[in-house]
Amino acid sequence: MHVLVFGQSNVANRVRPTRACKWAKVHFDGHVSELSDPIPGASGRKGSVWSRVAHLVKRSGQFQSFCITNVAKGSTSVADWLPEGELFAALCDQAAHAEAINRPVTCVFFHQGERDNFLGTTAADYFETFKRIHSGLILRLGSLPIIVCQASHRAGITSEAVRNAQNQIQGQLDVVPGPDTDLLGDEFRYDGTHLNALGADRFAQSIFETLLTCSPETTPAES
Numbered sequence: 001m002h003v004l005v006f007g008q009s010n011v012a013n014r015v016r017p018t019r020a021c022k023w024a025k026v027h028f029d030g031h032v033s034e035l036s037d038p039i040p041g042a043s044g045r046k047g048s049v050w051s052r053v054a055h056l057v058k059r060s061g062q063f064q065s066f067c068i069t070n071v072a073k074g075s076t077s078v079a080d081w082l083p084e085g086e087l088f089a090a091l092c093d094q095a096a097h098a099e100a101i102n103r104p105v106t107c108v109f110f111h112q113g114e115r116d117n118f119l120g121t122t123a124a125d126y127f128e129t130f131k132r133i134h135s136g137l138i139l140r141l142g143s144l145p146i147i148v149c150q151a152s153h154r155a156g157i158t159s160e161a162v163r164n165a166q167n168q169i170q171g172q173l174d175v176v177p178g179p180d181t182d183l184l185g186d187e188f189r190y191d192g193t194h195l196n197a198l199g200a201d202r203f204a205q206s207i208f209e210t211l212l213t214c215s216p217e218t219t220p221a222e223s
Contacts, residue, residue: 009193108145
């Protein structure tokens with residue numbers, strides 16, 4: 001399994017504390033290394049949820065390998081990821097680099113919404129923007145599973161508009177519904193927005209369960 005991650009800081013390097021999983025791999029710019037926080041390619045200098053996901057994947061025995069390519073950037077709005085923008089181009093470049101070294105991306109993961117909570121983005125604008133992103137992903141990357149989370153919790157407040165848009169995305173577009181991190185209140189966050197160790201562990205478990213449902217590479221663990 002090779003997961004291409006984009007979105008905001010809670011799937012980048014803003015989780016506490018740092019961790020590593022030497023069994024798993026991280027890819028960036030055509031180079032592969034052991035998965036260790038902070039993950040290259042993503043913003044932030046702290047820990048990540050992906051080191052925790054990797055441990056769950058390894059323990060399960062469900063996949064022969066696990067690799068992450070992470071281009072998530074803190075404080076980005078959904079509009080920052082539109083196909084005509086630099087961030088989307090960088091995302092596609094990383095997928096191409098992975099293909100070139102025979103480590104093709106098998107799944108795309110999107111977790112974002114906190115910035116649009118702050119901006120007051122309407123449900124209609126959020127949905128229409130992501131619809132264009134979704135079309136761009138299919139055009140550039142093909143029919144990979146695209147996991148879309150629900151996320152809007154910022155400074156202790158969630159956004160009904162963003163959540164409504166994400167519900168609409170999950171219901172109307174060809175995506176895999178991802179975890180709902182708005183269910184993780186302030187006790188799971190160290191600053192009202194970013195996940196602490198308990199929040200990251202809960203999120204990682206939900207991500208792992210979602211990956212099991214969306215990947216054709218899932219195989220029974222060996223006895």
